Each structure stands twice: as structure tokens, then as C-alpha cells.
Amino acid sequence: MSTLTTSLADVASSDAALRAFLHGLPGVDRVGADQRAAMLGTRSIKTSAKAQAIDLAISMVDLTTLEGADTAGKVRAMCAKAVRPGGDAPSVAAVCVYPDLVSVAADALKGTGIKIASVATAFPSGRTSLEVKVSDTSLAVAAGADEIDMVIDRGAFLSGHYMKVYEEIVAVKAACGAAHLKVILETGELSTYDNVRRASWLAMLAGADFIKTSTGKVSPAATPPVTLIMLEAVRDFRDATGRQVGVKPAGGIRTTKDAIKNLVLVNETAGDDWLTPEWFRLGASSLLNDLLMQRQKLATGRYAGPDYFTQD
Amino acid sequence: MFEYAPAPESRDVVDLRSSYGLFINGEFVEGSGPSFKTVNPATEETLAEVATASSDDVDRAVQAARKAFGAWSALPGSERAKYLFRIARLIQERARELAVLESLDNGKPIRESRDVDLPLVAAHFFYYAGWADKLAYAGFGTKPLGVAGQVIPWNFPLLMLAWKIAPALACGNTVVLKPAETTPLTALLFADICRQADLPPGVVNIVTGAGETGAAVVAHPDVNKVAFTGSTEVGRIIARAVAGTNKKLTLELGGKAANIVFDDAAVDQAVEGIVNGIFFNQGHVCCAGSRLLVQESIQEELLAALKRRLGTLRLGDPLDKNTDIGAINSAEQLAKIRRLSDLGESEGAERWSPACELPGRGFWFPPTLFTGVAQSHSIAREEIFGPVLSVLTFRTPAEAVEKANNTPYGLSAGVWTEKGSRILWMADRLRAGVVWANTFNKFDPTSPFGGYKESGYGREGGLHGLEAYLDV
Numbered sequence: 001m002s003t004l005t006t007s008l009a010d011v012a013s014s015d016a017a018l019r020a021f022l023h024g025l026p027g028v029d030r031v032g033a034d035q036r037a038a039m040l041g042t043r044s045i046k047t048s049a050k051a052q053a054i055d056l057a058i059s060m061v062d063l064t065t066l067e068g069a070d071t072a073g074k075v076r077a078m079c080a081k082a083v084r085p086g087g088d089a090p091s092v093a094a095v096c097v098y099p100d101l102v103s104v105a106a107d108a109l110k111g112t113g114i115k116i117a118s119v120a121t122a123f124p125s126g127r128t129s130l131e132v133k134v135s136d137t138s139l140a141v142a143a144g145a146d147e148i149d150m151v152i153d154r155g156a157f158l159s160g161h162y163m164k165v166y167e168e169i170v171a172v173k174a175a176c177g178a179a180h181l182k183v184i185l186e187t188g189e190l191s192t193y194d195n196v197r198r199a200s201w202l203a204m205l206a207g208a209d210f211i212k213t214s215t216g217k218v219s220p221a222a223t224p225p226v227t228l229i230m231l232e233a234v235r236d237f238r239d240a241t242g243r244q245v246g247v248k249p250a251g252g253i254r255t256t257k258d259a260i261k262n263l264v265l266v267n268e269t270a271g272d273d274w275l276t277p278e279w280f281r282l283g284a285s286s287l288l289n290d291l292l293m294q295r296q297k298l299a300t301g302r303y304a305g306p307d308y309f310t311q312d
Numbered sequence: 313m314f315e316y317a318p319a320p321e322s323r324d325v326v327d328l329r330s331s332y333g334l335f336i337n338g339e340f341v342e343g344s345g346p347s348f349k350t351v352n353p354a355t356e357e358t359l360a361e362v363a364t365a366s367s368d369d370v371d372r373a374v375q376a377a378r379k380a381f382g383a384w385s386a387l388p389g390s391e392r393a394k395y396l397f398r399i400a401r402l403i404q405e406r407a408r409e410l411a412v413l414e415s416l417d418n419g420k421p422i423r424e425s426r427d428v429d430l431p432l433v434a435a436h437f438f439y440y441a442g443w444a445d446k447l448a449y450a451g452f453g454t455k456p457l458g459v460a461g462q463v464i465p466w467n468f469p470l471l472m473l474a475w476k477i478a479p480a481l482a483c484g485n486t487v488v489l490k491p492a493e494t495t496p497l498t499a500l501l502f503a504d505i506c507r508q509a510d511l512p513p514g515v516v517n518i519v520t521g522a523g524e525t526g527a528a529v530v531a532h533p534d535v536n537k538v539a540f541t542g543s544t545e546v547g548r549i550i551a552r553a554v555a556g557t558n559k560k561l562t563l564e565l566g567g568k569a570a571n572i573v574f575d576d577a578a579v580d581q582a583v584e585g586i587v588n589g590i591f592f593n594q595g596h597v598c599c600a601g602s603r604l605l606v607q608e609s610i611q612e613e614l615l616a617a618l619k620r621r622l623g624t625l626r627l628g629d630p631l632d633k634n635t636d637i638g639a640i641n642s643a644e645q646l647a648k649i650r651r652l653s654d655l656g657e658s659e660g661a662e663r664w665s666p667a668c669e670l671p672g673r674g675f676w677f678p679p680t681l682f683t684g685v686a687q688s689h690s691i692a693r694e695e696i697f698g699p700v701l702s703v704l705t706f707r708t709p710a711e712a713v714e715k716a717n718n719t720p721y722g723l724s725a726g727v728w729t730e731k732g733s734r735i736l737w738m739a740d741r742l743r744a745g746v747v748w749a750n751t752f753n754k755f756d757p758t759s760p761f762g763g764y765k766e767s768g769y770g771r772e773g774g775l776h777g778l779e780a781y782l783d784v
Contacts, residue, residue, distance in 0.1 A: 026576075026577070026578055026579040026580070027576075027577075027578040027730045028578055028580065028581070029578040029581040029730075029750050031581075031750070031751060032578065032580075032581030032584055032585065032750065032751065033580070033581060035584070036580075036581070036584050042423060042427065042633070043316065043633075043634055044316075044319035044633035044634055045316060045317075045319075046317050046318075046319045047317045048317045049314070049315060049316045049317035050317070052314065052315075053314065056314070229580075232580050263314060267314045268624050272313060272314070275314055
């Protein structure tokens with residue numbers, strides 16, 4: 001990208017420089033992006049490819065519960081499912097919980113290799129002071145979180161205060177220490193695809209290890225074109241900087257078909273290097289049981305009833 | 313590595329017969345010429361034997377059309393509309409069968425015949441069915457011409473049939489249509505749909521054969537209207553044959569369209585548009601964006617992105633649902649593509665194709681792009697009609713217009729820029745029948761289509777498409 005040959009180090013030197021850079025990124029044509037995502041949605045993934053895709057998708061799931069009604073019991077049950085989803089299916093990548101339940105998950109998952117992700121920074125709205133966001137993050141990390149899912153300040157972004165968004169990400173990243181930082185763009189509130197691309201770059205410039213579509217609390221969440229644009233962004237960012245950033249669509253991914261469509265998007269946009277749980281995650285809760293059901297159907301030729309899959 | 317397993321569409325839905333006759337006066341009849349074979353270009357297997365219509369057969373077809381014309385043109389428009397609506401619905405009902413047969417006979421990917429060709433075919437019949445009882449409001453009068461002789465190409469066999477037959481019938485004409493000799497099968501299946509729809513005998517007649525049959529249709533003295541889609545070379549012959557007669561003529565011929573990408577374009581979508589512009593239907597598209605004009609300031613990054621994208625194209629079995637690039641339609645066409653590509657190299661352009669394994673049997677050509685192409689190179693001037701893109705550069709909008717227009721053709725053009733005012737400025741100056749902005753190869757029955765200069769004359773589609781079939 002010609003616009004990227006400017007030294008990326010200088011990009012965040014001022015609000016003006018950051019704005020000039022983000023607005024200098026190539027635009028996204030909505031009609032074309034929708035059409036491309038729809039076309040990739042017609043890929044027909046069958047037999048051996050489907051079996052491979054289902055297991056890959058299971059291993060990429062960030063099994064999530066983010067309810068006001070969450071309890072230690074609920075989180076422990078979900079952790080048990082995360083380790084052994086059913087049959088010989090692989091474990092999921094991570095569980096994702098609110099900060100106060102991180103220690104419960106840490107106990108339950110000790111020694112399993114499954115990561116503990118925690119939302120932080122006044123999730124889902126992010127409407128609080130930076131101090132609170134940073135200490136929210138620090139407490140989650142101290143309780144044992146391996147990954148922090150933060151939200152950006154969409155109000156600041158939409159009013160053009162890109163430096164504010166940038167600095168918050170930098171501060172939260174510092175509070176993360178060794179923990180990985182996933183930056184939630186809440187694309188449903190950013191509204192335009194141009195904004196999705198700009199927010200993706202902003203987050204990556206500020207040090208995000210992952211960019212994530214949505215909190216799951218706002219609709220629309222992870223639509224295929226939005227995921228497509230974010231995959232293009234991480235691809236181009238690595239070309240420009242050499243640093244690889246992961247992508248996590250979250251929210252609205254409920255069926256095996258949705259999950260496979262996401263894998264096709266990765267395969268034909270960012271490529272092979274992103275097709276591992278290290279670089280691509282699916283934020284979901286009900287998806288896992290549908291993956292397990294389709295997995296069993298593929299192996300046995302029959303669907304089992306919903307009561308054969310645990311509700312946790 | 314995530315490899316997609318084969319996902320072939322089943323052939324079982326098509327009831328392929330070993331031989332096919334002509335469709336004249338509502339019946340399938342033997343042809344008096346020698347029969348010919350139509351093959352699957354992806355495998356070279358013979359699909360069926362098809363009858364050749366001699367000039368006597370063509371005469372019978374024209375007579376049948378003439379006889380049917382009286383009653384058909386006398387029907388109220390709302391009654392003709394009922395038949396067209398019925399045909400449109402039957403096409404939708406039998407869409408899978410038609411799509412599979414189209415891919416078998418033509419070599420195009422099932423994804424395209426299923427998602428592009430067939431929906432457009434049905435949409436054309438629906439659209440012109442709607443016009444049949446509203447002709448008085450179109451501004452061309454309501455008087456049909458009579459018998460229309462129609463000759464169509466092999467690149468979109470069923471879609472070109474729809475473009476020809478739907479407006480002709482809506483206006484009250486009857487037709488004799490000759491499909492291309494390499495792709496006659498879906499037209500014959502369409503004939504079956506006409507019977508299923510109880511279309512009065514003689515309103516639609518299908519005569520198969522090669523150039524001579526087409527010439528007989530065009531030259532028949534009782535044909536009132538000739539419509540042709542195909543090469544400029546044959547278009548010239550037809551124009552000569554029709555000159556001095558009362559026949560009304562529309563020609564939709566070749567193209568060498570420029571797809572113009574400015575440095576402020578939405579790059580990822582422009583890349584998709586370039587790919588869709590030249591690799592859709594293996595480049596067998598008269599309005600294909602075969603010349604990429606890219607602004608010098610983004611040439612490098614755009615070409616890098618384009619090459620990366622070409623590496624993901626999936627070439628192979630046209631019936632596999634994940635295939636992007638199917639087979640070249642015939643050995644002759646493959647030879648022509650090879651000849652022009654070799655010429656491109658010998659004239660000094662640089663040739664590039666992604667790593668791409670071609671099947672051992674059938675007619676195949678890899679997606680190919682040429683860089684360092686100059687306006688004077690043959691590959692920048694001649695229509696290749698294959699998956700071959702010539703990349704040229706420009707510095708200013710004025711230069712882009714000059715280069716885009718500097719061709720004997722003028723069928724289509726594409727403009728990629730995020731600047732709305734520049735789109736309008738370009739569209740005013742580009743001498744092409746269709747100018748696409750930030751998209752390419754988008755078709756709709758409501759939109760007129762046709763060329764400037766050697767790309768032909770007359771318009772098909774939309775309200776404008778009615779004019780060709782009415783006595784104005």
C-alpha cells in the first residue's frame with residue numbers, strides 16, 4: 001500500500017497525523033465487499049473438508065458466557081465443556097468470562113492449556129474513565145487471564161478523536177503485561193466499512209494482538225463482509241510491518257455453516273497462516289453444540305436429538 | 313492447509329438424449345442436413361448428436377413462424393404476457409436442470425450458470441412479460457414486425473436466447489432462433505419448456521447448425537427482423553446480407569473494454585472487479601474488461617494484489633460448485649487464445665499466470681495477465697475472448713479516456729474511483745454502450761445493453777430493447 005510506506009512510527013505522533021494516515025487508507029466499496037463475502041458464502045465444503053473444518057472450528061472457539069446472571073457454577077460447567085466438548089472432539093481455544101469470574105475459570109482450567117480470556121474496560125459500552133479501564137484490566141490479569149478483550153471508545157472514534165482511542169489501547173496493552181490483547185471494534189456501531197478498516201488499523205498500530213468484531217451485545221455483530229474487511233486489514237498490516245495480528249469474529253455465529261463460512265473467508269483472504277487457533281478465533285456460545293451435532297452426523301450419518309448434547 | 317473436497321453438482325437432474333432434432337411448429341423433427349456432435353469441452357466427451365437444419369428446414373421454420381404470427385400478434389398483450397410469465401416460472405422450476413446442462417455443454421462453472429445465468433434468464437422473461445400489455449406506453453407504437461430471425465453465440469447460450477426471445481414475443485413477433493453449434497442443448501431444452509407452457513406452435517422455432525444454417529435464417533426473404541450476437545467479423549457479413557432489404561437489424565458484436573482504475577479506488581473491490589471483468593465465464597464475454605488501465609501511481613500495489621488474488625482462483629471441473637474458472641468452449645477458441653497470447657509475448661509484453669494445474673483432457677487455458685502492454689500491441693487491440701488480461705497504465709484522467717476510446721470497439725468500460733464527480737466526468741467521455749462505476753459485468757433486464765462503433769448497433773434490454781421488435 002503506497003500510503004503505508006510512510007514510516008508507521010510517525011503515524012501516531014499527533015491527532016492530525018493519525019487522521020491523515022487512517023483517512024489515506026484505500027476506501028471500501030460496500031457493494032463490492034458485500035458481493036465478495038456473499039460469493040465466498042457459496043463455497044461448498046463437504047465430506048473430508050467438512051470434517052477438517054468442524055474440528056478446526058471447535059479448536060478455535062472462545063467459549064463465552066457474558067451475562068449478568070453468570071455464577072461460579074455456570075462458569076465451572078462451561079469450563080468442563082471447554083476441556084471435553086464431547087466424544088473425541090478437540091478442546092476449544094479459550095473460555096471468555098467477566099473479570100470477577102476469571103479466578104473461577106483459572107481454577108477449573110489449571111493444566112489444561114485452555115486459555116482464559118476476560119472482557120475488561122467496562123465491557124460492553126466502555127463508558128468509563130481510563131483509570132477504571134486500566135484497573136479493570138490489571139485485576140483480570142492478576143486473577144489469571146491470559147487474554148484481555150477490551151472495547152474501544154466508539155464515541156471518541158466516531159467524533160474523530162483517534163488519538164484518544166489510540167492512547168487508551170496503548171494504556172490497556174501496557175496493563176496487560178504478558179496477556180494477549182484483543183481489541184473489540186464493535187463494528188455494528190461503527191456502521192461503515194471504511195470505519196471498520198480504519199478502526200482495524202488504529203487498533204493494530206496501537207499494539208493489538210487480535211482485532212475482534214463485536215461484543216455480542218450490539219446487532220449487527222460479526223457479519224461476513226466485516227470479517228472479510230478485518231482479514232484484509234491484518235493481511236495488509238503484516239505486509240507493511242511484518243507483524244501478524246489475529247482476528248476474532250464474535251456474535252451471531254451460531255451454526256456450523258456460519259463457522260465454515262468464516263474459515264472460507266480466512267482461507268481465501270488472509271490465507272493459511274491465519275488458519276490456526278493462535279491467529280483466528282470464533283467468539284460464540286451456542287455454536288459449539290451445533291458443531292458437535294454436525295460432527296456426529298458426519299461420522300455416523302445420523303442426527304442425534306438435542307438432548308444428546310449437553311446444555312451447560 | 314484447508315483443501316476443499318470435490319463438491320460436484322449431480323448430472324442426474326439432466327435427461328440427456330443421444331440425439332436431438334429441430335424444433336419447428338411446436339414439434340421436434342428430424343433435420344435434413346448431416347447431424348453434428350456437441351461435446352463437453354471439459355472432457356471432450358460427446359454429449360449428443362444434433363441435427364443440422366438445411367435451408368429447406370429453415371424455410372419450414374420461417375413458414376411456421378409466419379403462420380403463427382397472425383394469431384400470436386392478434387392476442388391481447390395481457391394474454392401474451394401470461395405465456396411469458398409461465399415460461400419464466402418454468403425456467404425457475406427447472407433452473408437446476410438448465411444450469412447443469414449449460415455447464416456441461418458450454419464449460420462454464422456451475423456457480424456462474426446457477427447464480428448468474430439462470431436468474432438473469434428468468435428475470436428477462438419476467439421483465440418483458442410485464443411489458444407485453446404496456447407497449448402503448450413505451451413510445452415505439454404497438455405494431456410488431458413479423459418473423460424475427462435470431463442468431464446467438466456460445467458464451468451465454470440460454471441468456472442470449474432470453475435476450476432475443478423475450479422482447480420479440482412480448483411485442484407480438486414470432487421467432488426462428490439458431491443457437492451456436494457448440495452449445496445447442498439448452499436452447500432445445502428451452503423448446504421443451506415452450507411446449508410445457510402450451511405456447512402456440514410456430515411462435516418459437518429452434519433450428520440448429522453451423523454458419524450456413526445461420527446464413528439461411530438471415531437471408532430468408534420472409535424474415536422481417538434479424539438479431540445477431542457474435543463476432544464483428546460475422547456481424548459484417550450479416551450487415552451486408554441484410555443491406556438493401558426491408559429487414560430491421562440489430563447487432564451486438566465484439567469488444568475490447570477498458571477497466572480503468574484510479575489511484576483513489578477501493579483497492580480490494582477494484583481487484584475483485586478486475587477479476588470479475590476478465591475471468592468471469594473464462595473471459596468469453598463480449599463486454600469483458602480485457603484491458604486494465606491502471607494509474608501509474610498505484611500500478612505496483614494493484615498488480616501485487618491482483619496476482620495474489622489470481623493465485624486463489626480455482627480452475628477445474630465446471631460442475632464442481634467451488635470452481636471459479638471452467639473450460640474454454642472449443643478447440644478452435646483455445647487455438648485462438650493461444651495464438652494471440654503467443655503473439656503478445658513475441659511483441660514484447662510480459663506474460664504471467666499463477667501456479668495452476670490444467671486437467672489432462674478438455675480445453676483449458678490458465679488465467680493469464682500481460683504487463684508492459686502498449687496500445688500498439690495486438691493483445692491491446694484484438695478481442696481475445698479468453699481469460700487473458702492486458703495491463704496498461706495512464707497518468708491523467710484525460711489520458712485514460714484517450715486510451716480507453718482508442719479502439720474500434722465500444723461496448724463497455726469500467727471506472728474505479730471513490731470520487732463521484734470523476735465517475736460522471738469519465739462516463740460523459742467514454743464511448744461505450746455501458747459504463748460501470750465501481751463494479752463490472754453487472755446485468756439487469758431493465759438496463760439497455762449495446763455498443764458504439766464496431767461493437768454493433770441497436771439496444772437490447774430495458775425499455776430501449778422494445779424498439780428493435782416494433783415497427784416504429
